[in-house]
Amino acid sequence: MLTIHNLHAKVADKDILRGINLTVNPGEVHAIMGPNGSGKSTLAGVLTGRDAYSVTDGEVLFEGKNLLDMAPEERAGEGVFLAFQYPVEIPGVSNSYFLRASVNAVRKHRGEPELDAASFLKVVKQKMKVLHMPEDLLKRPVNEGFSGGEKKRNEIFQMAVLEPKLCILDETDSGLDIDAMKAVADGVNALRSKDRAMIVITHYQRLLDHIVPDFVHVLSQGRIVKTGGKGLALELEAHGYSGN
Amino acid sequence: MSAANLRGHGRHYPEGSLRSPAGLEDNLIDMDKTNFTNLFAAFDREASSRYCALRQTARERFAALPLPTTRGEDWRFTSIAPLLETPFDLPAAVSVPLPPAVGPRLVFVNGRYAKGLSSPMPNGVRAGSLADIDAIQISQIASETDSPFTALNSSFLSDGACIIVPDGVVVETPIEILFMSRPNGKPIVTHPRVLLVAGKNAQATVIERYLGDGVYFTNAVTEIAVGEGAVVDHVKVQSESDTAYHIANTQIVMAAKANFTSHNLSLGGALVRNEVRVRFDGEHAEATVNGLYLAKGKQHVDNFTVIDHAKPNCASHEIYKGVLADRAHGVFNGKIFVRKDAQKTDAKQTNKVLLLSDDATINTKPQLEIFADDVKCTHGATIGQLAATQLFYLRSRGIPLEQARRLLTFAFANDIVNRVKIESIRAELEERIV
Numbered sequence: 115m116l117t118i119h120n121l122h123a124k125v126a127d128k129d130i131l132r133g134i135n136l137t138v139n140p141g142e143v144h145a146i147m148g149p150n151g152s153g154k155s156t157l158a159g160v161l162t163g164r165d166a167y168s169v170t171d172g173e174v175l176f177e178g179k180n181l182l183d184m185a186p187e188e189r190a191g192e193g194v195f196l197a198f199q200y201p202v203e204i205p206g207v208s209n210s211y212f213l214r215a216s217v218n219a220v221r222k223h224r225g226e227p228e229l230d231a232a233s234f235l236k237v238v239k240q241k242m243k244v245l246h247m248p249e250d251l252l253k254r255p256v257n258e259g260f261s262g263g264e265k266k267r268n269e270i271f272q273m274a275v276l277e278p279k280l281c282i283l284d285e286t287d288s289g290l291d292i293d294a295m296k297a298v299a300d301g302v303n304a305l306r307s308k309d310r311a312m313i314v315i316t317h318y319q320r321l322l323d324h325i326v327p328d329f330v331h332v333l334s335q336g337r338i339v340k341t342g343g344k345g346l347a348l349e350l351e352a353h354g355y356s357g358n
Numbered sequence: 359m360s361a362a363n364l365r366g367h368g369r370h371y372p373e374g375s376l377r378s379p380a381g382l383e384d385n386l387i388d389m390d391k392t393n394f395t396n397l398f399a400a401f402d403r404e405a406s407s408r409y410c411a412l413r414q415t416a417r418e419r420f421a422a423l424p425l426p427t428t429r430g431e432d433w434r435f436t437s438i439a440p441l442l443e444t445p446f447d448l449p450a451a452v453s454v455p456l457p458p459a460v461g462p463r464l465v466f467v468n469g470r471y472a473k474g475l476s477s478p479m480p481n482g483v484r485a486g487s488l489a490d491i492d493a494i495q496i497s498q499i500a501s502e503t504d505s506p507f508t509a510l511n512s513s514f515l516s517d518g519a520c521i522i523v524p525d526g527v528v529v530e531t532p533i534e535i536l537f538m539s540r541p542n543g544k545p546i547v548t549h550p551r552v553l554l555v556a557g558k559n560a561q562a563t564v565i566e567r568y569l570g571d572g573v574y575f576t577n578a579v580t581e582i583a584v585g586e587g588a589v590v591d592h593v594k595v596q597s598e599s600d601t602a603y604h605i606a607n608t609q610i611v612m613a614a615k616a617n618f619t620s621h622n623l624s625l626g627g628a629l630v631r632n633e634v635r636v637r638f639d640g641e642h643a644e645a646t647v648n649g650l651y652l653a654k655g656k657q658h659v660d661n662f663t664v665i666d667h668a669k670p671n672c673a674s675h676e677i678y679k680g681v682l683a684d685r686a687h688g689v690f691n692g693k694i695f696v697r698k699d700a701q702k703t704d705a706k707q708t709n710k711v712l713l714l715s716d717d718a719t720i721n722t723k724p725q726l727e728i729f730a731d732d733v734k735c736t737h738g739a740t741i742g743q744l745a746a747t748q749l750f751y752l753r754s755r756g757i758p759l760e761q762a763r764r765l766l767t768f769a770f771a772n773d774i775v776n777r778v779k780i781e782s783i784r785a786e787l788e789e790r791i792v
Contacts, residue, residue, distance in 0.1 A: 162754050163750075163753075163754070164750055165746075165750070185753065185758075185759070186750060186753035186754050187753045187754075187756050187757060187758045187759065187762075189754075190753070190754055190755055190756035191756050195754075196754050198751070198754075201751075202745075202747050202748050202750075202751035204748055204751070204752075204766070204769060205769060206768070206769030206770060206771075206772035206773065207765060207766075207768070207769045207772075211765075212752070212755070212765075215752075215757050215761065215765060216752075216755035216756050216757055217756075219755075219756040219757045219758060219761070220755075220756035223756060272755065276755070276756070
């Protein structure tokens with residue numbers, strides 16, 4: 115599904131990614147761990163097209179297509195989704211307005227007919243139920259006045275509505291207490307399927323107790339320095355990143 | 359001075375600043391008024407005799423008053439040179455097709471009352487053409503002594519919209535006043551006039567709408583008297599053609615316990631100057647003076663507001679928001695006077711501007727003159743651009759860049775849009791922006 119080959123990227127004049135290689139197949143969950151500054155969030159940003167980063171070498175193929183050539187909205191249309199580390203507040207735009215615009219933009223990209231207000235609401239209400247989202251969510255402005263936990267759950271809710279093929283979760287556990295983290299993890303686990311892949315970026319092992327990965331990669335100074343199974347996360351927890 | 363967030367070409371001039379803006383016409387001191395005065399004689403041949411004396415007085419005032427120049431503080435960023443360089447004609451009587459009215463409306467085409475396009479007024483309201491109604495308040499509210507354009511409007515006073523809501527009469531349905539300009543080849547000038555009088559404890563909602571095609575000059579004056587305990591909701595939708603000039607003076611006088619709300623929606627026009635002046639003439643009155651201006655291309659939109667707290671215990675709330683794209687130029691000048699005896703005044707003013715391009719310009723200036731000592735007055739101005747983080751967030755959810763920009767622009771304007779109580783106008787604005 116996703117093939118990253120020798121990816122180099124920099125922010126301003128600073129090299130952050132220095133040759134990432136990673137293959138992700140449908141149904142797999144890959145955890146990417148690493149200390150602060152190792153390039154985890156940069157990788158998420160490069161994959162989704164944030165313009166703060168410039169790619170200097172390497173390529174990224176998503177279902178055989180060159181992902182790096184696409185605008186962020188095209189990547190979303192192709193089925194790439196980023197759950198933000200810091201979800202953005204958009205006062206003045208309601209969640210329902212935003213989500214419908216989003217769903218229909220993605221459907222349009224895929225050549226599917228747009229959803230009218232009624233069918234959209236039906237889809238959304240059903241997903242809200244599964245994720246235990248509060249009733250008034252749709253009327254509220256996007257992320258405005260949300261608690262940290264609510265923001266992260268809203269990311270997972272959007273993910274559920276958009277049904278992407280590749281989900282990238284950028285430090286989704288950061289700033290969450292254990293209950294909020296469990297709620298988010300339950301939401302993510304409900305979306306696991308044999309056709310959908312996930313990249314879970316995290317600093318701490320604790321999220322991986324709840325979202326159990328198939329592979330764990332350790333990122334250090336812009337390179338993947340170690341790859342293993344879910345046990346690797348426990349080792350890191352015990353010995354720290356410097357124990358490598 | 360409170361928050362002034364400067365980005366793009368935003369300028370926030372402190373009061374009394376002597377910085378001179380570059381590129382503005384500045385040599386208009388001896389401007390010629392004949393462009394307008396030479397139309398007097400022809401106008402009088404067709405005009406109603408009802409306002410003959412009033413026109414004469416106004417013409418004398420117009421002759422005596424200097425035209426505004428960019429050397430004066432109040433017109434510093436807006437040059438009226440194009441108005442003097444364009445040869446305007448009096449408009450011809452034309453008939454235009456118009457969709458049937460959904461509610462009560464008064465239609466004026468090329469300055470003339472179009473009875474056939476108008477629809478019946480609600481029960482209990484005296485309304486129609488100024489040519490047919492004796493209204494003692496005409497020219498009593500709008501000040502001609504310091505505004506040449508108001509004097510010019512009165513110099514051509516013959517027809518116009520008159521709405522008198524008697525004491526205690528509550529009108530639920532909004533009344534729409536439509537002014538249309540249809541030049542036939544040559545540029546034309548009209549002087550639309552509105553008189554709205556709400557009696558004691560009366561209630562009414564009035565929409566003032568300006569439309570047109572081609573090159574023309576609309577010099578409008580609106581006089582509104584809000585009686586004791588009366589509630590007036592006023593919406594002005596300025597959708598002039600993109601080659602039109604629009605200068606408007608909307609003047610409101612408020613009696614005790616009156617409640618007035620105005621939404622000034624400025625959407626069209628090449629050169630636009632909206633003046634809104636509210637005067638509190640009784641205690642415990644409340645005025646909400648909001649505006650939204652959208653400008654693109656080379657549009658120039660100047661909003662000039664004056665809130666005169668002449669009496670104690672009154673409240674005014676003012677929010678103006680502007681969205682400027684391309685090379686558009688916006689001006690906001692918000693004056694608030696709190697007179698010596700106007701204790702317990704509560705005045706709040708906000709001007710926020712969204713610059714969608716590096717070439718758009720805004721000049722914004724709050725101007726508070728407070729002579730009472732027990733008052734609450736706040737003002738703030740912010741100038742910003744679309745946030746890159748918000749744009750990326752929307753795009754990462756599949757929303758194309760252009761749509762994301764429109765969505766965020768709508769989000770910016772939304773708190774003004776949401777305050778407009780008339781649903782059809784909210785929908786119209788949403789359609790326009792998104």
